[in-house]
Amino acid sequence: MVDISTSPTSALAPFSEAPLIKAVGLRKVFPPTKRGGEPFTAVDGIDFELRRGEVFGFLGPNGAGKSSTMRMIGCVSPMTGGDLTILGMDPRVDSSRIKARLGVVPQEDSLDMELRVRENLLIYGRYFGLKRAEIAARTAELLEFVQLSDRAESPVEPLSGGMKRRLTIARSLINSPEILILDEPTTGLDPQARHVVWDRLFRLKQAGTTLILTTHYMDEAEQLCDRLVVMDHGRIAAEGSPRELIERYSTREVLEIRFAPDGADRKAAAASLAALIGTGERGAVERIEELPDRILLYSDDGEASLAAVHGSGTVPVASLVRRSSLEDVFLHLTGRTLVD
Amino acid sequence: MSAVTAAPPMAVRELRGLLTNYRRTWRGSIISSVLGPLMSLVALGMSLGKIVDAGPGAHTFGTVDGRPVKYLLFLAPALMANAGMQTAIGESTYPVLSSMKWQRTFHASIASPMGSFDVFVGRLLFIGFRVLMNCGIFLAVMALFGAVRAAGPAGLGPVLAVPAAVLTGLAFAAPVVAWAVTQDRDTGFSVLFRFVMIPLFLFSGTFFPLSQLPVVLQPVAYATPLWHGVDLCRGLALGTATTGSVLLHLAYLTAVIGAAVWYGSRTFRRKLNP
Numbered sequence: 264m265v266d267i268s269t270s271p272t273s274a275l276a277p278f279s280e281a282p283l284i285k286a287v288g289l290r291k292v293f294p295p296t297k298r299g300g301e302p303f304t305a306v307d308g309i310d311f312e313l314r315r316g317e318v319f320g321f322l323g324p325n326g327a328g329k330s331s332t333m334r335m336i337g338c339v340s341p342m343t344g345g346d347l348t349i350l351g352m353d354p355r356v357d358s359s360r361i362k363a364r365l366g367v368v369p370q371e372d373s374l375d376m377e378l379r380v381r382e383n384l385l386i387y388g389r390y391f392g393l394k395r396a397e398i399a400a401r402t403a404e405l406l407e408f409v410q411l412s413d414r415a416e417s418p419v420e421p422l423s424g425g426m427k428r429r430l431t432i433a434r435s436l437i438n439s440p441e442i443l444i445l446d447e448p449t450t451g452l453d454p455q456a457r458h459v460v461w462d463r464l465f466r467l468k469q470a471g472t473t474l475i476l477t478t479h480y481m482d483e484a485e486q487l488c489d490r491l492v493v494m495d496h497g498r499i500a501a502e503g504s505p506r507e508l509i510e511r512y513s514t515r516e517v518l519e520i521r522f523a524p525d526g527a528d529r530k531a532a533a534a535s536l537a538a539l540i541g542t543g544e545r546g547a548v549e550r551i552e553e554l555p556d557r558i559l560l561y562s563d564d565g566e567a568s569l570a571a572v573h574g575s576g577t578v579p580v581a582s583l584v585r586r587s588s589l590e591d592v593f594l595h596l597t598g599r600t601l602v603d
Numbered sequence: 604m605s606a607v608t609a610a611p612p613m614a615v616r617e618l619r620g621l622l623t624n625y626r627r628t629w630r631g632s633i634i635s636s637v638l639g640p641l642m643s644l645v646a647l648g649m650s651l652g653k654i655v656d657a658g659p660g661a662h663t664f665g666t667v668d669g670r671p672v673k674y675l676l677f678l679a680p681a682l683m684a685n686a687g688m689q690t691a692i693g694e695s696t697y698p699v700l701s702s703m704k705w706q707r708t709f710h711a712s713i714a715s716p717m718g719s720f721d722v723f724v725g726r727l728l729f730i731g732f733r734v735l736m737n738c739g740i741f742l743a744v745m746a747l748f749g750a751v752r753a754a755g756p757a758g759l760g761p762v763l764a765v766p767a768a769v770l771t772g773l774a775f776a777a778p779v780v781a782w783a784v785t786q787d788r789d790t791g792f793s794v795l796f797r798f799v800m801i802p803l804f805l806f807s808g809t810f811f812p813l814s815q816l817p818v819v820l821q822p823v824a825y826a827t828p829l830w831h832g833v834d835l836c837r838g839l840a841l842g843t844a845t846t847g848s849v850l851l852h853l854a855y856l857t858a859v860i861g862a863a864v865w866y867g868s869r870t871f872r873r874k875l876n877p
Contacts, residue, residue, distance in 0.1 A: 293877065339713050339876055359613070359716040367714040373707035377627050386620040390715035392611070434711075 281351065283442055283473055284313035284336060288345035291331045291497075305331040307497035308345060313442070313475055318468050320484045320491035321477040322589070324597050327494040329477035330370060333446045336475065337367050350441065363391060366440030370447045372427050374419050380406070380430055381415040384437055391438040398437065405433040409463060425456025432463060443467065445476040449483060461486055481590040495597040505589050512595050513587040514549050516565035520572060520579035521557045532577040533558055539571055546571040561587070613717045617725020620712070622732070636690075636737045640744040643682055647810075648675040648750060663812060667754070667841055679750035680764050680840035681809040683741045684771050684832040690737045691772035692800055694730045695779035696792045702726075703784050709875060719875040720868050723784075727776055727864070734772035738765045754842025764836040767852075771832025774859040781867030784874050803829040831855045 291306040306328040313319050321329040334340035335347060338358035347354055349361045374383055381402055388398035406412045409429035419427065428448065435443060448464065449457040464487055468474060478484055484491055485505045492502045501508055522529035536558065539548040546567030552559040558579075562568040565584030572579070611619075652674035655661065664677040702708045712722045742765055745751050754760035779795070786792075806816065807829035813821055824830050835852040838844025 337714055339710075341876060359718065362714065363716045365714075369707075369710060369714065371707060371710075373711035375624060375708050375711075376706050377624055379627075382623060382627070386623045387711070387715065389619055389623075390616050390712060390717060392616065392716070438715075 280315060282312040282314050283350060284311075284475070285348045286311050286345065287347075289332070289335065289342060289347055290344035291328070291335060291340065292343040304497055306335070309492075309494070309497075309499050311492055311499070311502070313473065315473055316471050317489045318464075318474040318476070318487050320488035321475075321494055322479065322481075322484050322491050322593060323477075323494035324479060327597070328497040329494055330446055332494075333444055333475075333477055337365060337444055338362050363438065364441045366435035366438065366443040368428075368431050368435045368443070368445040368448055370450065372431055374427060374430060374434070376418075376420045379416050379418055380411060380422075383419060383430060384434055387434045388437045393438065401437060401439075402433075405436055408436075408466075409433040410459070423456070425452050425459060428452060428456070428460055429463065432460070436467075442473045442475060445474065447477055447479070449478070449480065457483075481588055481593060485589050493593060493596050500596045501592070508592045509587050509589060512592040514561040515563045515587060516561075516568075517585055517587050517591060518548075518560040518562055518565040518568045518572070519557050519583045519585070520560070520569075520577075521581040521583075523580055524556060526555075528578075529553070529556075529558065532579070535575050535577060536560065536572065538575065539568065544571075561591070613721035614724035614728060616715075617712055617717055617722050618728040618732075621725065621729040625729075625733075632733075636740045637744065639686060639689075639737075640682065640741045644675070644679060644744060644748050644750060648678050648682075649748065652678065663815070665812075665841070665843060667752075667843065672841060675748070675750050676752060676841065677837070678810065679745045679748075680761070680836040681833040683738055683745070683764055683768050683840075684829065684836040685804055685809055686741050687734045687738050687768035687772035687832065688775050688803065688829055689800065690734045691730055691776040692779055692795065694733050695776045696783050696795065697789060699726065699780050699783040700786055700789055700792075703874065704787070709784075713875050719871040722875070723780065723867050723871045724864070726780055727773060730776040730780070731769055731773055734769045734776075735765065738768040738772075741765075741768075751840075755839055755844070760842045760844075761840045764840040767835045767839055768832065770853070770856045770860075771828065771836070774828040774832065774856045774863075777860045777863030777867060781863055781870050784867075785870050803827055808833050828856060828859050 287310050288308045289306055289310070290304070290308050293303045293305060295302050309328075309332065311319075321332060323329050331340065335342050335354070336349060338349070338354045338361050341355065350364055352361050354361055375386065378386065384402045384405065385395070385398055388401065389395075393401075402415075403412075406415055409432055411426060411429060411433065414422065414426065419430065422430065432445075432448070445464070449460050452460065461483065464474065464476075468487065474487070476487065488505060490502070490504055491508070493500045493508070501512060503511065520532070522532065533551065533553045536548070536551055539546070539560070540551060541547060541549070546562065546564055546569075548560045548562045548568055550561040552561070560568050560572070569582055569584060572582075655674040661674075662671050664672045664674060666672060709719075709722055713719055717725075742751070742761060745761070751761045755763060783792075806820065806824055807827050808824065813824050813830065816824055831852040835844070835849065835856075838848060
C-alpha cells in the first residue's frame, strides 16, 4: 500500500472545527486592459466555506470566475474586496506561509520540459525548502501513486497529456499539502486519461485529503464532489451536494423526444404538450424545454410521461428516458447560450 | 516546519531550481562560451591588432609604463565586458519568455512559497552566475593568447575585470528581464539585438577610444552602461584605472541595476499577480 497521506487531515474531523477556507463577499475586479476601457468584474461577491476532508467543487461555464477564485485562494492574485481566510491566515499578509501548505494543479501545465520526471519533483520540493532525502522518499511514493514510477528518468517533453497531468498532480503533493487546489484537472484529456485522473483524485479523497476543484464537466463534479457551487457571471447561482442540486433544480427523470429537423412537427407538439404541465396525474410534467431538434420534458416518471405524450396524439421520431443529471441543473441555472 | 525555517531565502530557491535545470543544458552553451572569445581574439585582437600596432594610430590606445598599449591588450578586456552584456541579454530574453509563456515555470514557482519578486531576483542571480562563468572562460582564453598582463593591486587587475564584467552584465540583465516578462511575442527581441546591442558593441569604446567618435555622439556613448563597463574592465585589466573613475563606474552601474530592479518588481507583480 502506497502512503499517499498528505497532511494531518482526517475525514472524520468534527464539523465544529473552523473551516479551512472562508470567503465572505469575495470580489475580484480587473482594471481596464485599454485606456478608457471598462474594469472587468470576474468575481462579484461570493461566500463559501471549505471544510476539512471534503471535496468542494466550483462548477460553471467559461468566464464564470472559477479560475479567478482559485488564483485568489492560491495567493497569486490579490483580492479586490471582501474577506478571505485560508488556514486561519490572511492571504494579503501571509501568502508565503499559506502557500507552503497548499498544493496547486494549474489549468495549463507548467512543468520544466528540459528536466526529467524525477527532477521536476526535486526542484519543486526544493522550492518548499524540503531536504533532498525527504524529497527522494516522497518522490518514490508519489510516482508510484500516479503510476509513473517506470518513467522517473524520462524527459518530460515526450510524455502524453495524461501523463503530464498526473506528474503535475504528483508535483502538487510534494509538500504534503493540507488543501489541494485543482483548476480544471481533466480538461483536454482523452476519456481513458480522464478516468485515470479521476481514480487518483478519488483515492486522495478517500485518504482524507481536502480537495477544491473547478470543472465544467458535470460527470466530474458528480463523481468527485461532496459539495459544490454553480458559478455564473462571477456570482454563486446555487450551492449544495450534487444530489441536492438535482432535487432542487431538476426532476428525477428527463424525457427527450426528437422530431424531424424541419421543425413543423416540433412546434405543433410543443403547443399540445404544454397541457401536460402540472396536471397532478401520473406522468405529469414539471417543465418543458424546446430545443431546435427536440423537446425535453422534466418529469418524475419519464415512462409515464412518454405514455401521456403518445396519448396526446404526438408522434416523435425517437424518444429517450434518462435520469436527471447535474448537467440539467447547470443548463437550467446558467442557460444554454454559448459563452465564448 | 523546522525544515522550512532552516531553508534558504526564497530567491536562492529559484536560483537553485535554475541551476538544476542548467546542469541538464550546459553542454549546449559552453561551446559558444569558449568559441566566442576565441574567434574574436584571433580575428580582431591578433590579426587586426598586428596591423594596428604597426600603423600610425598605435599611440591612440594609451600608454602603460611609458610604452603604447598593444591593441590586443586594449581590446581584450573591453570584449570581456561585451561578453558580459551579450551573455546577460541572451539569458534575459528567450529564456524569460519561455518561463513566462511557453513552459510557464514562473507560474509553478509562484504557487510555491516564493513570490514574483523572489522569482525575478532568483533569475538575476542565475544570470549573474552565467555571466561570471562566461567571463571567467573569457579571462582564461585571454591568458592563452597572451592578452593578460599583471597589473593593478597585487597584479590581479585582469582578475578584477571579471566581477566588473558581471556587474556590467547585470546592468543589462535587470532592465531586459524586467521588460521581457511583459512581452507576448519574441519579435521585440530581434529589435533589441539589432538596434541596441549591436550599436552598443560598436560605439561604446570597445574598438577605439571614444575621443575618436564625432563630438555630438560622445555624450550619448558616455551615458550607456556598456561604456562604463568597458572603461572599468579595461582600467582594471591594464592597471590604468583611478579610484575616482572606478567609483564613478561602480556607482553608475549599481544605480542602473537598482532602478531596473524596482521597475522589474512592478512588471513581475503585474504579470504574475494580476
